[in-house]
Every structure is written in C-alpha cells, then in structure tokens.
Amino acid sequence: MGKKLAVIGAGPGGLFAAKEAATLGLSVTVFEKGKIGENIACAEGFVDLLKLLPQPVAGICFPVDRLLITVKDQFDVDCTRLNLWMLDRRIWQQALAREAMARGCEVLEQHPITPDRLHELKKEYDWVIDASGARAVSAAAFRLSNLRKAVAAQYTLEGDFSNLAGKLKIVVLDAPCSGYGWVFPKSGTQANVGLGWFGKKKEALRIKGELETFLRKEGLDRYRVVRRSAGLIPIRPREKTVVDNVILIGDAAGFGSPLHGGGIDTACISGILAAKAAFADDPNWYEQSVHKLIGLRLKLEQKVLDLWEASDFEALNRYAASALAEDGTQSSWRKMLVPEAVVLRSILSGLIRGDWEKGIILDDLPVVAKVVLKAALAGRSKLMKSFEHGGIMNNRAPHDTNSLDRRSRKKRT
Numbered sequence: 358m359g360k361k362l363a364v365i366g367a368g369p370g371g372l373f374a375a376k377e378a379a380t381l382g383l384s385v386t387v388f389e390k391g392k393i394g395e396n397i398a399c400a401e402g403f404v405d406l407l408k409l410l411p412q413p414v415a416g417i418c419f420p421v422d423r424l425l426i427t428v429k430d431q432f433d434v435d436c437t438r439l440n441l442w443m444l445d446r447r448i449w450q451q452a453l454a455r456e457a458m459a460r461g462c463e464v465l466e467q468h469p470i471t472p473d474r475l476h477e478l479k480k481e482y483d484w485v486i487d488a489s490g491a492r493a494v495s496a497a498a499f500r501l502s503n504l505r506k507a508v509a510a511q512y513t514l515e516g517d518f519s520n521l522a523g524k525l526k527i528v529v530l531d532a533p534c535s536g537y538g539w540v541f542p543k544s545g546t547q548a549n550v551g552l553g554w555f556g557k558k559k560e561a562l563r564i565k566g567e568l569e570t571f572l573r574k575e576g577l578d579r580y581r582v583v584r585r586s587a588g589l590i591p592i593r594p595r596e597k598t599v600v601d602n603v604i605l606i607g608d609a610a611g612f613g614s615p616l617h618g619g620g621i622d623t624a625c626i627s628g629i630l631a632a633k634a635a636f637a638d639d640p641n642w643y644e645q646s647v648h649k650l651i652g653l654r655l656k657l658e659q660k661v662l663d664l665w666e667a668s669d670f671e672a673l674n675r676y677a678a679s680a681l682a683e684d685g686t687q688s689s690w691r692k693m694l695v696p697e698a699v700v701l702r703s704i705l706s707g708l709i710r711g712d713w714e715k716g717i718i719l720d721d722l723p724v725v726a727k728v729v730l731k732a733a734l735a736g737r738s739k740l741m742k743s744f745e746h747g748g749i750m751n752n753r754a755p756h757d758t759n760s761l762d763r764r765s766r767k768k769r770t
C-alpha cells in the first residue's frame with residue numbers, strides 16, 4: 358500500500374500540500390475543523406512574489422495593476438510585473454478542495470484535530486503536515502515556543518469603491534507602531550478595509566479603535582459593515598519546522614511576511630515543498646528548501662521592517678520616495694542610497710523570482726540592486742553601511758539605476 362499522509366487544515370497551504378501529495382501518489386486525508394472557505398480573516402490580496410505558483414484556478418476578482426501607497430505623499434506604483442491578484446478566497450479554496458478530491462484526496466470537514474489526536478495521527482500516518490494556521494495544533498502538542506505575530510483587524514464594507522478599479526490602496530500609519538491600513542476592493546461596491554501592526558513597539562494596542570479612526574480619515578465611516586474579522590499573523594519563521602514525522606507549513610511555521618503580513622503565497626509554496634519531502638521521506642530537504650525560497654525572502658523583508666521601525670514619519674516618506682517615486686523628482690543616486698529602499702524597489706518591480714531547485718534568483722535585477730540584495734542576504738552589514746553613506750557612489754557611476762523604472766513599465770508576460 359502507498360504512503361499515508363494526514364493534512365491538518367484546508368487553508369491554502371493544506372490544500373496545495375494535499376493536491377501535490379496526491380499527484381505524487383500518496384494516500385491523503387485532509388482534516389478541516391470547519392467548512393472549507395468559511396471564517397477566513399484575510400484582505401485577500403494574493404501576491405506570488407517569486408512567481409512559482411500557477412494563476413488561481415478560481416475566485417480572481419481582478420489582476421492588480423497599480424498600488425496606491427501613501428506615506429505622507431502618495432505614490433502610484435506600477436505593479437503589472439508582479440503576480441498580484443485580488444481574490445475571493447472562499448471560491449478559490451472550495452475550487453482547490455474539489456481539485457484535491459478529483460486527485461483522490463479524502464477531505465473531511467468539521468474534523469478538528471486536538472493535540473492528543475495529533476499524537477495518534479503521528480502513529481497512524483507515515484507523515485502529517487500541520488497546516489492549521491496561526492494557532493498551530495503542533496504548537497500545543499509539542500510545546501513549541503511562541504512566534505512573533507502581527508495583529509490585524511478588518512471590516513468588509515459595502516459602498517462606492519469604483520475609484521479603486523484595478524488598484525489596491527495602502528496607507529502607512531503615522532502611529533506609535535509600524536503598521537499600515539489597506540483598502541482592497543473586491544468589486545466596485547465591496548472592499549476589505551483593515552489595519553495591521555507589525556513592529557515590536559505595540560504601545561497601548563487598541564487596534565479596533567485605530568481602525569475606526571482610519572475609516573474616518575478615508576471617508577469610509579458611513580459605509581455599511583458586512584463583516585468584522587481580526588487575527589494574528591506569525592511573522593517570524595520557526596527554527597524547527599519538522600518535529601518527528603510532522604512538517605509545519607504556512608502560518609503554522611511562521612511564514613507570514615514581516616513587511617506586509619501576506620502569507621498566502623508562502624503557505625502554498627511550503628505546502629508543495631512539504632508534500633515533495635513526505636514523498637521522498639526527506640525532512641532535511643524540506644528545511645533546506647524552505648530556507649532557500651522562503652526564509653531568505655522573509656529576511657530581506659525584515660530588513661525593510663527594521664528600517665521602518667527605526668525611522669520617523671518624515672524619514673519614512675523620504676525612503677518611500679527613494680524607492681517608489683516614478684516622476685523624476687528623485688535623482689538616480691538617491692534611489693540607490695538606502696539599501697532597504699533598493700530591497701523594496703526590487704520586490705515591487707517584480708524582477709525577483711524563484712526556482713524550485715536553486716532558490717531565489719536575482720539575475721533579472723540591475724547590477725547595483727543585485728549587489729545590495731546579495732549583501733543583505735549574506736548579512737554583510739558593512740557593505741550595507743557603505744551604501745547608506747553613499748560610499749559606493751563616490752567610486753562608481755550608477756549607470757543602470759533607471760532600468761528598474763523602464764522594466765517595471767513593461768507589461769507582465
């Protein structure tokens with residue numbers, strides 16, 4: 358008989374893991390505590406930064422062309438080179454579950470797994486994938502340490518959002534804690550509007566009160582609230598993502614972005630990797646692969662969060678202008694001056710990609726961006742410092758600094 362795999366949780370991570378494992382010939386059972394696609398707390402913006410995943414099979418509200426990012430000034434950022442979609446996750450996840458079942462997976466709804474039951478599953482199955490999200494069942498079963506988490510609250514609103522067609526809006530908060538608000542429309546008349554706090558400095562945390570203030574500032578306080586949700590987003594990867602024959606993926610493994618809180622893409626990628634590792638009985642390969650594809654990317658994003666936390670609002674606006682301004686008000690050297698701005702610019706330009714075997718590929722970036730990112734990944738802070746003080750600028754002409762601008766205007770292929 359073939360190898361048996363239990364998957365706990367039918368979120369994006371669990372469903373991608375189940376589909377991949379069934380395709381590889383494993384006998385898969387998915388245990389979901391509720392109904393698939395119900396009770397999702399998410400802004401539903403899905404960005405596949407490394408371009409590793411297929412376009413969603415269902416539930417796309419629209420492909421996103423522009424990001425409106427407000428710090429003090431507003432920046433209108435072309436993101437057509439990113440794989441970025443606004444999703445209806447309920448429709449998407451239900452379609453993924455149907456695909457998994459068509460490949461032979463057994464999907465059991467209303468089947469919560471307790472820590473005790475997890476210990477039994479470990480004996481009954483060759484492998485268990487824990488895709489149970491931010492409150493991972495493994496954490497309780499194996500007494501794993503707490504992860505650093507961002508806090509998020511959101512309303513789904515009904516009203517006129519026609520001014521945001523094809524766009525997502527992000528507003529960086531001038532608050533005692535690093536965070537941002539979002540207005541992500543699902544249609545001309547409905548949007549997810551929320552607030553997330555990411556930094557360490559969580560003074561007097563009253564996120565729901567802040568969300569009300571954000572709605573007032575955005576002129577949305579009279580819109581009808583159709584749903585309220587809130588949640589935690591783990592934004593630091595666990596040191597160990599395999600315990601015995603249990604592999605942790607997605608939010609359960611702490612793979613949320615420390616920069617923006619998104620975790621759908623990392624959940625799907627880690628799900629695929631976990632299924633391959635279970636098939637090959639090779640948990641070490643899983644840990645190495647998630648490090649190359651997810652760990653390093655999150656490390657880059659953490660650099661931007663560090664700068665964000667260390668900066669006042671005026672400085673943040675200057676960094677954002679360095680990274681995002683397209684109108685020629687920033688000279689080329691300024692766009693290169695702050696390494697974190699280079700990181701942010703490189704991420705948004707859509708030129709970073711991933712390879713399942715090789716990990717993150719920086720080849721498509723201009724030379725200077727490539728050097729800065731490699732230094733950041735290697736933790737060579739001295740080189741980063743020399744960029745910060747414009748050191749490299751004294752020695753070399755930045756001939757290729759505008760190529761990101763040029764390339765980012767090209768349509769996604």
Ligand SMILES: Cc1cc2nc3c(=O)[nH]c(=O)nc-3n(C[C@H](O)[C@H](O)[C@H](O)COP(=O)(O)OP(=O)(O)OC[C@H]3O[C@@H](n4cnc5c(N)ncnc54)[C@H](O)[C@@H]3O)c2cc1C
Binds near residue numbers: 404470613
């Ligand atoms: C307010 C908010 C907004 C967000 N917005 C975005 C966004 O716009 N874009 C983005 O990329 N990310 C966003 N995120 C993060 C994103 O939702 C998660 O990173 C992503 O859902 C992780 O996927 P997952 O499969 O690991 O876990 P989940 O999606 O949390 O899925 C876990 C599944 O496991 C089930 N489960 C839990 N416990 C058990 C158990 N004991 N037994 C059986 N089943 C169980 C749950 O019911 C659920 O179906 C947001 C998060 C929050 C809180």
